[in-house]
Amino acid sequence: MWKFNYEELPIQSIQPIYHESTSQKGLSKRLETLKKGTLLTVPLIVEKADGGDLYLIAGYPEYEAYIKLLSINRDAESMCVPCFTRELTNKTQQRITLLQRMFTHQVTKWVDKFQVLNNLMEENSLKEVSKKIGIETSDLKKYIIHPTIPKYIVKEAINNESSLQTIDTIRKLDVPSLLKLRLYNFATKPLKHRERLTIDKMQKIKWLLSLDLFTALSLDDKWSLIEEALYYRSSLESMWQEKIYQSINLYYPNHMLINEENFFAQ
Incomplete structure (x- = not known):
């Protein structure tokens, strides 16, 4: 078990080692919280190298909001943010930590979970990954692409x-x-x-x-x-529109034929 410590670290010194898909709406909400002078409640997870370098392992949505604040508010340049820290580990442990965060503390797009899970399963079975991150295999299976689905379709889906x-x-x-x-x-x-x-x-x-x-x-x-x-919507709209015209025709003398063009020309 890797031991974490709690620290407040300068956001400018932290380097992300991964990218995560985030929504503009989510970013705006987090940014509004920061503009009110309140730090985000979920700490970043950071690993510390022997030379002093700081690497973001999990918490990219929060990191993104802090960096966005820096771009619009120079007074925030010296800002320190809450972090859980530990010594530098390896890619497998980093992915396990990231996947745990994705499943327990944030809303994450399926493609991000899929990519991290897919990388972990290159060296671990689904059962092993499930045990390591504490998530049921049935929940993990939702993010596994069946091998019969063409690779180019998976690429387009992503x-x-x-x-x-x-x-x-x-x-x-x-x-x-x-x-x-x-x-x-x-x-x-x-x-x-x-x-x-x-x-x-x-x-x-x-x-x-x-x-x-x-x-x-x-x-x-x-x-x-x-x-x-x-195309069921277009078919229904066309059918309903025809019924509307037919109903309106009942109110015109001599059974005058009404269609969209001459109705709105009245």
Whole structure:
């Protein structure tokens, strides 16, 4: 067991040895706390080398906020921040500490947990990692990419912050591999892309696949219906809009045909 000490260290002397994905919203909240003159409640975890160098092992979101404060407030240059410190260890122990922090003290994107866990499992089994960090294997499995998912899909999922839950749901679908690849491509589209396969759309597809005789359809017919599920919002909006026009037509004499163009021209 590595022993920690509590110290307050100058933030400018601490060097991060890893990067973590953080949200602008989270950073803004932490920065507002600091602007009020209050330090963040969760200490950084820092390791100290023999030469005096200080390395950030965990607590990047807090570190980021402190550094941001320095960039906008020169009076904070001499600021010392709360830290748990210990002697310099090794990459395995550093990753264990970081993963413990990610699972217990902060909201972390799945991609960061995935990358740290994946690195640890190069030399340790899932059971060993679970024991070392004190997290159930069932919780860790949520951050493991199944080997049947193409590597380029995993790369796109990481780059575009796709939902790991959606990716793994696609993997488990009872559809031909070609259709899975098409769905993977929709799931890994950029975050704000209107065609991105979301959890909500995925639910509609699962409803479709549960219908009687769906499996008896040809490949093209299956994909045609899946596409309708992918664009269900547009289909519903179009249907509802048509019903609106039909209802409005009832109020016009001589059954005048109303559509979007001439209705708003009235």
